[in-house]
Amino acid sequence: MPRVVTLAHYYTAPEIQQMADKVGDSLELSLFARDADADIIVFAGVRFMAETAKILNPNATVILPDAGSTCSLVTQTDVTTLKAWRESYPDHVHVSYINSSAEHKALSDWIVTSRNVDDIIAHLYAEGKKVIFSPDRNMGAYLNFQHGYDMPLWSAVCEVHDKFNQTALDEAFAAVKTAKYLIAHPESPLPVLQQADYVGSTSGMLNWIKTFDKEPDAAIFVATEDGILYNMRLARPDLNIEQAPIYAGCQCNSCPYMKMNTIEAVKRAQAGQGTVIDYLTPADMDAARAPIERMLEFSKRYYA
Template sequence: MLTSMITQIKQLLKQKNAVLVAHYYVSGDLQTLAEETGGIVSDSLEMARFGRNCVADTIIVAGVKFMGETAKILSPEKTVLVLDDKATCSLDEDCPIAEFSAFCDQHADRTVVVYANTSAEVKARADWVVTSGSALSVVKHLHQQGEKILWAPDKHLGNYVNNETGADMLLWQGSCVVHERFKADALIALQKQHPKAATLVHPESPQAVVELATVVGSTTALINAVKNREEQTFIVATDNGIFHKMHEVAPHKKLIEAPTMGTGADCESCAHCEWMAMNTLEKLLETLNNPQNEIKIDKNIAQQAQYSIQKLLDFTEK
């Protein structure tokens, strides 16, 4: 059944001149399929950039809605589909455009820098869009120019950038439901059980967890750490969907999920985004057979958001 479904999907992708781009946090089946069919597995901005540069007429995004929007912003002439239009992101949800725009107006002297995990409308309101991998370098650059920053939406990533750069930053109070769950006290106990392990932490995690890290970085940086570092055991504090790629690049290394147990947690380690989990092979096949969940963005909003994203692309290509 599974083999038959995958065969059908591959045929339909080819027939419809469509490309599948998948995030590191979706299921391993979707990640493998994306790479086998000429697509990509990456972070949200690279997914969008790949979609823009490929020859496909249709970009199918295995991820969450804001990732589909980013792909559409960079490829306005292409059809962009998501597998489930209800698959959202707590960071996106935590930053509604009306409230955020009013907040920006209250602090008009600040340069608005927003994380990629935001709606097209929020990106359009921003001066800069950044990723977890580029946030430090962009904010450091702006700080050196004497600019004061209004940062949104992730307070933990913002706090990490603030601590590292010393920039004058006003933080919007959003957070990721997955990274928010990691517990420092339980992580300390786990580190004692595995004293030779390196601890890899995504900067969307709380500061107390970040302070325990061997490596703090984006999804790509954490994957590269598993691949390139000498340690044979890694404690990983990010969405466990990343383990698929980590196992692929370092099959003989041991990966341990960082603990989310503690007050308010409902399992010992449950670091997986429920919205990412909504992406399935069945929904991909349905999307190909009956195109739906198309991403559409107001032209003016898309143009303004593209400007903010392009500033980052130009900056990182220097």
């Protein structure tokens, strides 16, 4: 019997996470996929994550449960235009967010996740390098604001995180009579991030919740995809945790692509049926692997 390992991102539904051998954020799942002793890796996430697993573990068969599970950061990026943009900055290091296609990664010098992007870009600037950043405009704008960088930015956004807005947050905050906090993922728009008490990766926000030791009746608003709220409430059922509103108080912001990972689709993938990531050539994978491995080596040193 083939050894099947199932990975699930925090943004998948709770019942999908319960089917997984490993649940995590992009960095955790990349490391797990690379080292997995598996014949088949079922990746309950989105396509770029499954591609990354295949790049890092080319001997495994990697299956995406639903062919439609993509990402707006990928669909909003034309790789031919990206290549021309990169070539217009020949003296810059191209840093790309892991939420990108294999072709995109192959045009990059470094890959980053939301957990290590601050440290890696700070490292490059400390070495005297100039940086261009893609594809997430909101994340790049926050880094430029927070650290005074002048990175040229690509102009794609996460369609889920980009819906969070300051007006809706102000209205939600005004309705709360207790203490209130906002934690946010850096894919959110800059006005939201400027208002946040904590900005960080999915795992970073989860850890912030786990260690929260302030007012027990505080309202904690979370500006990210709603899947992680399951993990947060599981870890801290004593806290009042709500997703940040997107408009008119609506707290209903889900990634439609992550939610394509249904129980039925994951079960089919575990049985060997689904979208097999078999279209990447060895040359494609080699080109994309180099900047990913550069990130993983850096992360091994800094997050060991």
